[in-house]
Amino acid sequence: MLHLSPFWFCTNSVPGDDLIPALDAAREFGFSDVELSAIDGISEQIVAERVCDEYVAWVRARLEERGLRCVAVSGHCDLTNDRQFARFLKKLEFAGKIGATRINTRCGPACRTVKFRKNLSRAVEAAAPYRLRINLESYGDIVGTARECGPIFREIGHPSVRYNYDPGNNYRFARGEISIADDICESLEVLDCLHLKDALLRDGYIYNPPIGQGEVGYAAVFSALEKRRPSIPCGLEVPQSFRVRASDFATEQLTPAPEEVRRAIRESLDFIAQNCVV
Numbered sequence: 001m002l003h004l005s006p007f008w009f010c011t012n013s014v015p016g017d018d019l020i021p022a023l024d025a026a027r028e029f030g031f032s033d034v035e036l037s038a039i040d041g042i043s044e045q046i047v048a049e050r051v052c053d054e055y056v057a058w059v060r061a062r063l064e065e066r067g068l069r070c071v072a073v074s075g076h077c078d079l080t081n082d083r084q085f086a087r088f089l090k091k092l093e094f095a096g097k098i099g100a101t102r103i104n105t106r107c108g109p110a111c112r113t114v115k116f117r118k119n120l121s122r123a124v125e126a127a128a129p130y131r132l133r134i135n136l137e138s139y140g141d142i143v144g145t146a147r148e149c150g151p152i153f154r155e156i157g158h159p160s161v162r163y164n165y166d167p168g169n170n171y172r173f174a175r176g177e178i179s180i181a182d183d184i185c186e187s188l189e190v191l192d193c194l195h196l197k198d199a200l201l202r203d204g205y206i207y208n209p210p211i212g213q214g215e216v217g218y219a220a221v222f223s224a225l226e227k228r229r230p231s232i233p234c235g236l237e238v239p240q241s242f243r244v245r246a247s248d249f250a251t252e253q254l255t256p257a258p259e260e261v262r263r264a265i266r267e268s269l270d271f272i273a274q275n276c277v278v
Contacts, residue, residue: 002222003231007278008033008071010195012043013265015241015256019045020062027066029265034063035072035104035235038091040084042242042251046073046094048087056097063098070095072193072235073103076137079123080108080115089126096130102192103132104164106139116142117156124158135164135192140173140249146187153190163190167216168197168237172206175246181220185228193233196272205252206244210264211236212271222275236272238264 009031011022019036022045026034036059038046046059063070075091077084088105095103108116120134127134136143136153143149146165153163165187167180176199184191198214200207212218225232240256272278 001275001277002226003277004234004272005231005278006033006071006233007031008035008235010035010037010074010235010237011045012037012039012074013236013238013240014261015043015239017044017047019059023062023066023068025262025265026068028262029269032068033071034068035074036070036098036100037074038094039074039076040078040087042076043074043239046091048090048094051090051094053097056094059094060098070098070100071102073098073100075103075105076139077105078108079105079119080112085119085123088123092123092126092130092132092134096127096132101131101133102135102162102164103127104135104137104193104195106137107142110142113142120156120161124160127160131160133160133162133192135162137164137195138166138170138173140169144173145170145178146183146185146191150186150190162192163187164193164195165191166195166197166237167218167221168195168199168208168214171199171214171216172244172249176201176215180216181224184221185224188229191229191232193235195235195237196268197237197239198268201246204246206246208239210238210271211268212275213267218271219275236265236268238268240264 014022037043073095200214
């Protein structure tokens with residue numbers, strides 16, 4: 001079976017901007033590693049404007065109280081937008097100082113590729129002192145499916161810029177017209193890590209159900225990966241707090257009950273335990 005190592009908890013799986021319940025959930029479900037969420041406008045449990053040595057120390061203390069460590073940061077923003085990019089640099093600083101090895105982000109619209117390349121170069125310079133990898137996440141923009149974005153990574157050509165493959169995102173932006181098991185195998189040359197997120201198209205909306213209950217086809221994905229790369233770093237991401245309109249990808253916030261969130265995480269972990277080694 002595919003070995004997920006390290007296997008961490010994405011804290012945006014817990015709705016809201018309060019970091020503490022997300023850390024408590026990570027501990028409750030037996031994780032020792034987390035990916036802290038600093039996602040613009042969606043899940044800002046880590047706040048860019050608060051980043052300073054004292055803030056990093058406060059977050060580190062909250063992690064240590066629960067026996068957790070931060071291995072990654074979700075720093076998603078539009079890297080071609082000057083204000084958002086300035087916030088990304090603060091998130092990058094946080095990731096480096098907290099001891100993470102990677103920061104994941106989306107890129108921005110394909111029509112602003114020149115600006116993206118310029119800002120990415122600045123981000124690579126800022127990340128170098130921390131030996132931090134910048135992972136470009138599949139998000140249907142400059143970086144999307146593996147089949148589409150191979151040339152982009154070859155053009156970037158920097159060892160610290162890698163690919164975070166998110167099956168749920170690729171399903172969403174392909175509106176379900178994709179074989180994730182086939183596509184993901186084209187990413188192995190540049191793949192750093194994987195986000196486990198399922199997706200389901202229903203009544204004109206795309207939802208993120210528990211892993212194994214959507215249409216990504218995770219049994220086939222795990223089998224395909226095991227044959228080519230038997231071990232892979234991976235984060236569990238089960239966001240229940242929004243849905244996306246399939247027509248225009250507009251995000252609509254939801255307010256799931258805490259028991260629904262916990263059930264989705266537990267059912268996801270049960271599926272993963274049956275199909276992978278963690």
